[in-house]
Amino acid sequence: MKAIISILTLMALSSHGLYAQNARQIAENAANAVDFTSMEMAATLRIIDNRGNERIRQIANATRKFNETTKTLIRFLAPADVKGTAMLVYEYEEQPSDMWIYMPALRKTRRIISSEKGNSFMGSEFSNADMARPVLDNFTYRLLGTDIISGKTCWKLESVCINDELEDENGFSKKIAWIGQTGYLTLKVEYYDGDDDLFKIMLLNDYRKQENGKYFAFQMEVSNVQTGRKSILTIDKFQTGSGLDENSFAVAGLDE
Numbered sequence: 001m002k003a004i005i006s007i008l009t010l011m012a013l014s015s016h017g018l019y020a021q022n023a024r025q026i027a028e029n030a031a032n033a034v035d036f037t038s039m040e041m042a043a044t045l046r047i048i049d050n051r052g053n054e055r056i057r058q059i060a061n062a063t064r065k066f067n068e069t070t071k072t073l074i075r076f077l078a079p080a081d082v083k084g085t086a087m088l089v090y091e092y093e094e095q096p097s098d099m100w101i102y103m104p105a106l107r108k109t110r111r112i113i114s115s116e117k118g119n120s121f122m123g124s125e126f127s128n129a130d131m132a133r134p135v136l137d138n139f140t141y142r143l144l145g146t147d148i149i150s151g152k153t154c155w156k157l158e159s160v161c162i163n164d165e166l167e168d169e170n171g172f173s174k175k176i177a178w179i180g181q182t183g184y185l186t187l188k189v190e191y192y193d194g195d196d197d198l199f200k201i202m203l204l205n206d207y208r209k210q211e212n213g214k215y216f217a218f219q220m221e222v223s224n225v226q227t228g229r230k231s232i233l234t235i236d237k238f239q240t241g242s243g244l245d246e247n248s249f250a251v252a253g254l255d256e
Contacts, residue, residue, distance in 0.1 A: 023141035026155055029184040030177070031133065034215055037065035040244075042237040047124050050228030057082060057122065064242045064249065068093055071249035074131065082122065086254045089132050096169065097132040102254035109254050118171025124231035125200060125222040127171045138166050147178060149187045154178040167194060185215055199226045210240050 045057040058078040064071060069090050076085040084104035091097045099112035117129040144156040160174040161167045173196065178188040185207050191200040206218040218235040247253065 023143045033184040046232045048230045114169045
């Protein structure tokens with residue numbers, strides 16, 4: 001009997017370890033399914049308050065990888081009150097990203113510090129942290145089962161920040177993502193605050209396969225369930241590859 005119990009215990013421990021390993025692998029596969037290191041796009045950002053009032057922003061975005069650093073330049077083109085605002089993001093393989101923002105009204109470029117990365121991206125329900133790819137080692141992972149989203153079978157993957165500093169940096173304590181079992185595309189994400197209360201829901205739609213085999217969501221919608229605010233980012237033009245040189249992604253050039 002003891003031998004049977006020992007075997008069952010080992011099987012349980014092995015399956016638990018495999019389950020945890022699969023959770024991390026699913027997160028990595030989901031990140032790689034949409035990993036773009038060179039692209040350009042034009043987008044429209046709609047910011048809608050809890051009364052239905054709407055503000056519209058026109059954005060240009062370019063990304064290119066230089067050596068081990070992926071650099072992203074985001075420029076606001078319209079309307080006039082945000083025109084000229086620019087954000088620069090440097091993503092690294094195994095360390096937190098660096099971010100800078102240029103505000104034309106102040107004629108000044110400043111670094112976005114870690115505690116500000118979880119703040120609103122230009123008054124929207126997206127965060128500054130959403131503009132960079134998360135570091136996988138900053139979270140612990142757990143599979144919560146499966147669910148159906150838009151007719152697709154998805155894993156429910158929980159990602160929990162490993163410390164309070166990363167909660168501040170990401171703007172949430174944990175998130176639950178619905179990741180398609182075919183293609184590893186993320187269709188929905190729920191974000192929870194420090195009190196473990198749901199506060200934001202992101203929906204990703206209109207995935208399109210690009211020439212490099214990767215997918216990109218041409219519409220992303222974030223709803224704040226606590227404030228009633230909503231933001232919708234729609235991709236108007238998209239191309240893989242970027243002709244911009246490294247000087248175009250320099251901090252000193254954000255005011256151009």
